[in-house]
């Protein structure tokens with residue numbers, strides 16, 4: 001028998017976070033998250049949980065003279081723009097379910113999910129009821145993924161263990177219209193999009209209204225409120241530096257669009273083709289004209305800048321014409337590879353956003369002889385987990 005939950009019942013609430021986090025992060029991003037549970041999900045405990053994460057961050061970086069970090073808290077509830085659930089079938093019912101790694105055979109059935117952003121929370125019961133009422137929609141439905149925006153848009157992906165047919169498509173079109181969402185059906189070698197497979201995010205930042213295309217299956221920041229705070233912090237640290245910016249791992253241009261007006265010219269690079277296309281869309285949508293985008297892996301751009309082999313993708317880029325003062329990096333959990341650390345060593349300013357304090361520490365250690373930490377921040381993207389996003393400004397040591 002599955003257990004039923006209205007969100008996070010006290011007795012078992014610790015279990016849900018580790019059960020949920022890896023699929024939430026892993027599928028779209030390709031990075032795992034430390035899955036150790038913190039003591040409790042209760043919003044009343046949130047300030048204390050965040051304080052202990054920040055204390056750990058400070059202790060782990062004490063050897064590098066970490067300045068007092070600026071701390072950016074999350075909303076304690078309704079902060080998640082992404083959520084993924086396994087679907088649990090009992091008789092005619094189908095329900096959202098999660099699994100406790102300590103008891104992986106017992107489904108924990110959810111009616112609501114407290115961390116979910118408002119568009120997801122509002123759609124969850126309506127979608128479940130619609131699924132229960134529709135044989136073509138619920139048959140062999142395995143998983144449901146939600147992607148939302150601060151602007152209120154919602155994309156729902158239904159993942160099946162069977163081929164999708166015309167009956168499914170007709171029912172899905174009705175469901176998309178009823179819920180007012182973008183709907184995607186996925187099965188082995190099949191992807192059917194009803195509407196768009198992207199959302200349009202929009203929010204205000206330092207007096208600008210920013211717009212971002214966010215693609216199904218590509219990286220997007222999971223905590224929209226904290227993302228805005230990261231963008232604001234990065235802008236504040238970059239203000240006044242001047243010169244040109246090199247950005248690696250730029251994704252859909254999340255930071256690029258925010259930072260570009262602070263620099264003369266920007267060279268932005270990213271490995272994923274769809275993300276590069278989204279970034280190009282986003283630069284245009286935001287009227288940003290001083291950025292050149294190149295699809296390149298970090299070790300390739302590091303090699304090109306070190307005078308290595310010729311890259312066809314760089315044929316229209318005159319590297320020598322740039323006056324780079326600043327490197328901005330937001331790498332995956334693995335942090336910076338060796339060629340990229342070597343590249344970073346040549347920059348006066350390195351703005352580093354990290355989702356993994358361990359690899360950040362290794363990279364800071366490797367740069368220790370040439371760079372000191374001038375500013376630090378802690379961004380709580382993932383409340384109620386041990387995970388902490390960190391921001392550092394590293395500047396070249398005098399002499």
Ligand SMILES: C[S@@+](CC[C@H](N)C(=O)[O-])C[C@H]1O[C@@H](n2cnc3c(N)ncnc32)[C@H](O)[C@@H]1O
Nearest residue numbers: 219249250251254270271272297298330331332
């Ligand atoms: C943590 S995400 C950051 C994306 C973006 N800065 C944002 O805020 O949305 C890391 C990005 O690095 C890209 N990536 C991963 N490995 C890479 C590599 N070796 N070279 C270049 N980009 C890479 C991923 O595709 C992803 O878009």
